[in-house]
Amino acid sequence: MEALKRRAAAYGLLAPGTIWLVVFFLIPLYFLGRLSLNVNVQGIYYPFDWHWKNYSDALSLYDTQFIRSFIYSGLATLICLLLAYPLAYAIAFKAGKWRHAMLLAVVAPFFTTYLIRTISWVTILSDESPVVDVLKFLQIAPSGHILATPAAVISGLVYNYLPFMVLPIYASLERLDTRLMEAAKDLYANTATTFLKVTLPLSAPGVVAGTLLTFIPATGDYVNAEFLGGSNSQMIGNVIQGLYLKQQEYPAAAALSFVLMAIILVIVLIYIRFAGSEALMGEEGAAA
Numbered sequence: 001m002e003a004l005k006r007r008a009a010a011y012g013l014l015a016p017g018t019i020w021l022v023v024f025f026l027i028p029l030y031f032l033g034r035l036s037l038n039v040n041v042q043g044i045y046y047p048f049d050w051h052w053k054n055y056s057d058a059l060s061l062y063d064t065q066f067i068r069s070f071i072y073s074g075l076a077t078l079i080c081l082l083l084a085y086p087l088a089y090a091i092a093f094k095a096g097k098w099r100h101a102m103l104l105a106v107v108a109p110f111f112t113t114y115l116i117r118t119i120s121w122v123t124i125l126s127d128e129s130p131v132v133d134v135l136k137f138l139q140i141a142p143s144g145h146i147l148a149t150p151a152a153v154i155s156g157l158v159y160n161y162l163p164f165m166v167l168p169i170y171a172s173l174e175r176l177d178t179r180l181m182e183a184a185k186d187l188y189a190n191t192a193t194t195f196l197k198v199t200l201p202l203s204a205p206g207v208v209a210g211t212l213l214t215f216i217p218a219t220g221d222y223v224n225a226e227f228l229g230g231s232n233s234q235m236i237g238n239v240i241q242g243l244y245l246k247q248q249e250y251p252a253a254a255a256l257s258f259v260l261m262a263i264i265l266v267i268v269l270i271y272i273r274f275a276g277s278e279a280l281m282g283e284e285g286a287a288a
Contacts, residue, residue, distance in 0.1 A: 036254035054255035062239050062256065066263070069235040072150065072225075073218035076157035077165075080214050081207065083158070084165035088206075089199075091166075092173035106166050114160060118223050121156050122147065125228065148230035156224035161217065165210035172206025173199070208275055212268060219264055236260055 039051045059066075091102045109117055124131055125146045135141035146152050176199065184194040222237030229235075236256065243253035 032254050033258060036251055036258055038251040040249055040251045051251070054251050055259060057252065058255045058259045062236060065234060065236040065239050066260070068233070069219050069237065069260075070263075070267075072154055072157060072235060073215055073221070076154050076161065076218050077211055077215040079154070079158045080162050080165040081211065084162060084169055084210060085207070088166050088170040088173055091170055092176075093178075103170070106163050109160075109163065115223060117160060118156055118227050121152070121159065122227055125152050125155070147228065148233070150229070150233050152228040153225050153233050153235075156228045157218050157221060160221075160224065161214045164213040164217075168209040168213065169203060169206040172203045172209075176202050204275075208272070211271070211275075216264055216268065220260060 036054055037049070037051050038054075039049065087106075091099055091106075095102050123129065126132070127145060127147070132141060132144060132146055135146065136144050146155075180198050180202070181194050184198045189197065219235075220237045222235060222241050225233055225235045225238050226241075240253050240256050240260070243249040243256065
């Protein structure tokens with residue numbers, strides 16, 4: 001009887017989240033998948049008939065946008081990691097009494113809506129901006145033009161998704177047992193060796209989580225490319241948004257959405273297989 005009560009309590013705790021996922025994720029996903037197999041010819045819908053050509057068209061007509069999306073999001077994720085790890089390390093171990101203020105600075109952009117934050121970069125990267133003047137002086141932007149380029153889109157992605165990289169890494173570092181680093185130094189390891197052999201492996205779960213939280217939404221992003229990129233910098237999210245809202249090609253847009261989800265899922269599974277499992281093993285080894 002006691003075991004039955006514990007099982008019922010576990011199912012009861014799972015029920016709200018399960019119902020939420022079924023109602024707001026699985027059911028809409030089903031209808032989206034069904035819509036992707038419809039036929040739409042010049043706005044005229046035909047009955048559902050397993051029209052798989054929508055998927056082959058999605059890959060053949062928009063392969064450039066797919067490749068561009070993964071290049072942009074991959075570069076943005078890498079830059080976020082290179083910026084976020086030193087920042088998270090400084091907040092966790094060096095900030096002292098300024099730790100909370102620095103964390104507040106990291107999350108402060110979220111006090112403003114995503115759209116306004118992105119539009120503000122239009123002013124920051126405009127040709128008359130002091131930022132562009134400095135870049136021209138440093139010969140980083142010799143043409144004097146940053147806006148409507150791939151660099152502008154990637155900059156916007158880095159700015160908007162950087163907190164998603166910083167916070168998981170900080171949480172992983174903050175939980176790290178500092179006695180392990182002290183033990184490494186007692187064994188005559190220098191600072192670099194201690195970081196590479198102890199700190200970095202133990203913080204790998206935060207790196208994995210931050211990478212996924214940054215890469216996945218950045219790949220489907222369309223706001224940054226819409227406002228900061230030109231016609232040659234459009235991502236697959238811009239194509240899906242245009243098909244849905246402008247051309248009303250709903251089956252094609254639904255098929256593109258499914259193809260994008262499938263590709264991201266494959267990449268994430270591969271990444272977790274080669275990076276995530278090692279990180280989890282490192283965390284378990286530390287706990288042991």
